[in-house]
Amino acid sequence: MQTEIVKMLYNERGYVSGQEISDALGVSRQAVNKAVMALRDKGFGISSVTRKGYLLETFPNHLCEEAVKCHLRTKLIGKRMIVLDTVDSTNNYLKKLASDDIEEGMVVVSREQTAGKGRLGRVWQTKKDDGIAFSVLLKPKLAPREIGAITPLAGLAVCKAINDFCKIDSRIKWPNDVIAGKKKLCGILTEMSTDFDRVEYIIPGIGINVSHTSFPEEIAHKATSILLETGRHIDKNLFLATVLNYLEDELMKNYYKLSGQSLGEYQNLCATINRQVTFARGNRKISGMAVRIDSAGELEVMLSNGTVATVNSGEVTVQGIY
């Protein structure tokens, strides 16, 4: 009910009477009053004036379910959402729920992670309210070999959301880092459970650097934040809703495939293309020119002998980036 009240007040952009809300939601005036008090406790600035009703003046500064949902226009992603104050890792939290009968689209967000995980066993720090850390439960009706495009599609969605929302020119470092200039703004760790020829679930976990003013020394040369890039503090709730809206669009447009318009957009936004890259094959390091991304989300690299190698995961260093 709290989400509905926020939506009503937000859409009205003026006073809404308690009676109008209770009629619309089919609940008592006391229940409306109680829900408004709970929303105030969560940080919503809602004033009330006798005979006029309630007015939504401000949203909370921190991540909050009702505030994100107010701006969501998705059918699936984020319809169910949990916003935590703190957790070890949103991926771990969602994985524990995933095997139960939780429907696709559930989103777990946390204001802080105490043991956030990065790719290749690295750590991903999320200090309270400085970044956005969230995980999404996907249950595509596809075979394990058909899901390779999901993480690149998530990277494309975040990149488009950042560029639209922040008016900057972020790009994708293949397969799914989002970068501004030469520094990382967002990383994605996708975990999954497959059962022979069936995907049980896929969880892309997305970390976006938002309000950081600095980074630990070891990563300071290759990490940046939206605040550092734009000089502006953004509305995290509205921004997260924008990311989730883009994510659903990209995942559903071609049912989890990187094809058509999305493939073209991915190639245009991909900073890896036309650069010299180095990747590992067994214990050998191989270098070549990144030329293309294919519809499975794989990187095609032209080697000096004229052959094309296909790289599908792992660590790739891109000359001039990281």
Ligand code: BTN
């Ligand atoms: C990387 O670039 O190394 C991937 C970073 C992924 C971080 C996100 S934050 C939300 C989710 N929960 C985690 O523990 N990790 C991912």
